Amino acid sequence: MNKNVAIQVGILGASGYTGRELTRILSKHPQADIVYLGTSSAQGQKYYSAYPELFGYPVGELTMEDESCVPKVDVLFCAVPHGIMAERAADLLARGIKVIDLGADFRLKDPAAYRFWYGDSEKTGQVSQTGVTGLPDNDLDHPDQENLSQAVYGLTEIYQKNVATGRLIANPGCYPTATLLPLIPLLQEDLIEYDPIVIDAKSGVSGAGRAASARTHFCQVESNFQVYGVEGHRHLPEIEQELSVAAGEPVTVSFTPHLVPMARGMMATIYVRTRTDVCEADLRRCWSNAYAEAAFVKVLPSGLWPMSKHALGSNNLFMQVRVDERTRTAVVVSVLDNLVKGASGQAVQNMNVMFGWPEEQGLEFLSLWP
Amino acid sequence: MNKNVAIQVGILGASGYTGRELTRILSKHPQADIVYLGTSSAQGQKYYSAYPELFGYPVGELTMEDESCVPKVDVLFCAVPHGIMAERAADLLARGIKVIDLGADFRLKDPAAYRFWYGDSEKTGQVSQTGVTGLPDNDLDHPDQENLSQAVYGLTEIYQKNVATGRLIANPGCYPTATLLPLIPLLQEDLIEYDPIVIDAKSGVSGAGRAASARTHFCQVESNFQVYGVEGHRHLPEIEQELSVAAGEPVTVSFTPHLVPMARGMMATIYVRTRTDVCEADLRRCWSNAYAEAAFVKVLPSGLWPMSKHALGSNNLFMQVRVDERTRTAVVVSVLDNLVKGASGQAVQNMNVMFGWPEEQGLEFLSLWP
């Protein structure tokens, strides 16, 4: 494979699933070279000791290094627990390193919202990213409000221009990506009502991360379907923030995530009411216009319904809609691979935009099927 | 095991999954003896040739017989494609055989609804029970409107008194059972609004039956999450019929089924709006009262969320609710095993009620975990 390397990149949190997915993509990216793999737990080990399937590949032979010793790279991808990048971003940016944060620290523009949902990092340190069972106390302010205000929310198709000039990208969560891409154009064009919006979302287990826990035990998940986070999931404020921007007024949604017995993949089934006289074709036309130039957003032909596996291993998001005239309910379905378009793939897509490259560069691989 | 046999039972459609589940339950029922296994495809074979795990059991040694030669049993369980029992029930009833129909032929009270959803049996003969992709033409009337009007809808907890005196039981579908048991008491007590009602349902694959098809191929289902029947699923009119009875006026719902990579199990996540001043505790109290005497309906303590696997192999339905005060949305979650409470278990429960036995007789087995 011919590389024409232009930049050097590093990965914080390389030993997690998101980090592993970044290495899969970046090690074949034609213009980027991985020079640093940071870890909090496996310093000094070869990367293949964590991921034996990479034995013999250059990235597999890299030694994982301490998370605190980031070299001067062009871009640093950060896949670490929330709270860490809020503390560290400023210094990295000051060193001229562009930061793409796959965590949550710079997604919520409202410091009060951040404080409410992520404020007590001590108490919530053990809480998995996939849910909270009790809301945290609200005693910690965001430590870097300057960069918070300048960070770009990296939903690439929506904020492409801002990403192009950004130095700190807040890469969206997987649920928000699956929800926002179908809904934002519909709200912008005022084709649907703002209330009620019901988001029934289903995710594979890799979204919960690599840490072993009772909830990710195979015997707990296999042949089982679970609901979680009904009391409040941290992706909710992120979804409402961006829907409100699109609507031009505050939007409140009902959002309920579920766990599917599969490693990767995500579906959002979204129930909204159409504005009077808006029909199914209007919604589809809106999407087609909005995403005419988007390499990764696929509006399926009418009648073809997306499955989560359609996106497996690819950076694609597929979507479809049907309006039930009886109830004036539009059923919107979107799917993606939570580790690709829902995390690492979108992060690389943002890198491409930041450097003025085609957004699909290094991301052109097709879905694996079956 | 001591049996005190009181009745003889037969099973039509014994070679399917629902038939197999009936044999699991009935062969250990203390008062019923299986004397007839009817099949349309495997006449003359021992039952264990279809189900080798039953080799050596009395039921496994039974020979499957022609579906058209039903002996004079006390009860006949019918697990055959729709359209067949509508033709055959009258004759069986005339012979003094009680009929418990696990199919759809006597569920819809409105002949027009039956005609709309099931009317063209020729065209829809191949359509799986789990979905229709194009609605059938409406050219076939129900052939037995007399028995249709006398049939008892066998949602045991709701229609127990009618079941007790019934001779023809229309056993409910799995999705309706999962949906109706939580919603009916809330509507009867007027605790929730009638509109919108959004039912996002998820089922294991056994609901699609034993026939091989592209949609049930392992590689199509594994590690995959699918939506189907968005254009209209045959369980929708059944749900609306019974919700309308409970509400006392026509209720229209949005119902979207999904397919989960698991063999058994079902969850319904239901989004409704509470009436003004109705809180979470009111909903839970309503359920507790409604199901105080119900052996199989389990209202979980607050905060414990049901998983589909909780019901595995048992006749239980578990339910839980949370009201989001921000959106006044009650998120109702119910789970069951689609082959037990969603089909064969409820059928046996109905048999128990018909004969004046305790409803839990022969159904007391606990869930399998994990």
Place this chain on the structure above:
Amino acid sequence: MNKNVAIQVGILGASGYTGRELTRILSKHPQADIVYLGTSSAQGQKYYSAYPELFGYPVGELTMEDESCVPKVDVLFCAVPHGIMAERAADLLARGIKVIDLGADFRLKDPAAYRFWYGDSEKTGQVSQTGVTGLPDNDLDHPDQENLSQAVYGLTEIYQKNVATGRLIANPGCYPTATLLPLIPLLQEDLIEYDPIVIDAKSGVSGAGRAASARTHFCQVESNFQVYGVEGHRHLPEIEQELSVAAGEPVTVSFTPHLVPMARGMMATIYVRTRTDVCEADLRRCWSNAYAEAAFVKVLPSGLWPMSKHALGSNNLFMQVRVDERTRTAVVVSVLDNLVKGASGQAVQNMNVMFGWPEEQGLEFLSLWP
């Protein structure tokens, strides 16, 4: 359900999978009442807090108690990590409590073998039951050699007479059960050679227990097939001990376990050489004779091959054989549910024999399918 309770039983290690399976079986056993659930981690909690699907059942309402305070029950089932019962059995027996140990402490008759495989309980405390990656040091003797010598190896079909008079039963491991029941009669009748014997075994994940670990993470197991314990698995000496008894001389085997992406179930594929002039029918005839009276050992008709799911939830072991005349190799296949015949079901079967009851009492439930 009519109970005719004769004895009181307790369970040590009630919160684990084996303990949970014991409660499923024993709570419906017609002559036993569960009066004690011991736990090392969840004292004071209702059992349903660990297993919500038992909410509303008597066993679910029991409070889990400290493992060290065992009341005077008739039988105590012990499902705790190895090393513990070796210390505690003597005292329980002295109190007149019959002990059925589902762990490994009294299985190996040779104290040296015990010391080699289980000797260093400190170091191996964290090692899961399913495998060792480095063999333990050999510095701990068995603390109770008197009871070790009197313990009965509870492979019910083989040692039924000893079990009947036993007070301390060493319930076999799942792999040994799957391997020994087909092989012992063949060795006893000298139909197969003693060398080579290759056992390629495959297990569901519940055999690794309920503790969360990297190896039981859903994303590690799903859509994956793994080999483990190639360097030595603790069930190996147990297998060799009993095969040697059957053969009348030391037998050495090659045993390799694998992990299948399923929660329950086990298959052993065993490769042995037949003695000269021994044909397939001879092997099948040997089995039929040996297990003519055995309720749970099913020799399938020729050509029907067992699947692991055939045994799901039942106490059955299915077996089949084919002799390849080209290589004189007999391929023996056996399956069972590792939590039932491979653990808790066999334990209850042993209890039945100890009390002179029919061995199948309370164990007559059929397999769940699908």
Place this chain on the structure above:
Amino acid sequence: MNKNVAIQVGILGASGYTGRELTRILSKHPQADIVYLGTSSAQGQKYYSAYPELFGYPVGELTMEDESCVPKVDVLFCAVPHGIMAERAADLLARGIKVIDLGADFRLKDPAAYRFWYGDSEKTGQVSQTGVTGLPDNDLDHPDQENLSQAVYGLTEIYQKNVATGRLIANPGCYPTATLLPLIPLLQEDLIEYDPIVIDAKSGVSGAGRAASARTHFCQVESNFQVYGVEGHRHLPEIEQELSVAAGEPVTVSFTPHLVPMARGMMATIYVRTRTDVCEADLRRCWSNAYAEAAFVKVLPSGLWPMSKHALGSNNLFMQVRVDERTRTAVVVSVLDNLVKGASGQAVQNMNVMFGWPEEQGLEFLSLWP
């Protein structure tokens, strides 16, 4: 992505899984362009109608054409049922088209073996590639013995020189690839005994193809582990043929395939006896020498055991070995993705070699994990 297209390729059997995998790889191959997708069942449809996840990609927009109208391409990949290419290859070769046959028609050099295993194409037309339950009658000779004798067995690492000059490549089966690559060097260097050789193999379900059948029904496969083909699997003679070549004398093996509840992936666990004085390090050294230049054969460091998922989506084969000194048994474990190195990936690897390109071209993608 920059393509530097050198050749045009076509695919026969494009609608099957192997065909789909070829499109995944070839559509991103830098020097090949897909210009023809042949099908026997879906003529005239866009490829995305069979595989919606390819909607919007050039390959997805191709129209599937009749299988009998192959244009003049440089290479034709053939993924059709056996019997067809035996009839059609001669004509294609005469037209100057290089043929890479992913089926079995040119693998067995001995016409008698072909006749025995594949001879009765009428009767075995419906038999899936994964097994035969009764051996076919032996009444059909291979219709093209000239090309049979000139075909190159496309196990790339072993027959690279012959592939380079070949015009008709018989691409190996998945089980043979997993078995032969580890065993051939050991036999060539005479490090292991020729008898017994026990191959216990496990495959994901995609190996059985896309056709719906009882054996591939999700509910039959999920949470289940099955053995099949014990009476004889068609990959057996292919394995014995190539092992015999390596050993220089006839080798007979015991080969038993199993079905794992996963879509992709394969493991072979192989039990052989080492020659006297041969130790584990000798075996590993032999492999390291044999595959020093092989891009896709990964001999893992001692102690790291391959899992089937290590190969997911990649063209890699991973292997490992341990010698048990007690029994002088070497346990050899190899894994691959049955659709990549076991089928379509190896086919593309062979194409690369035929055209003098680096063998890894277009195959450099890393495994997907998790």
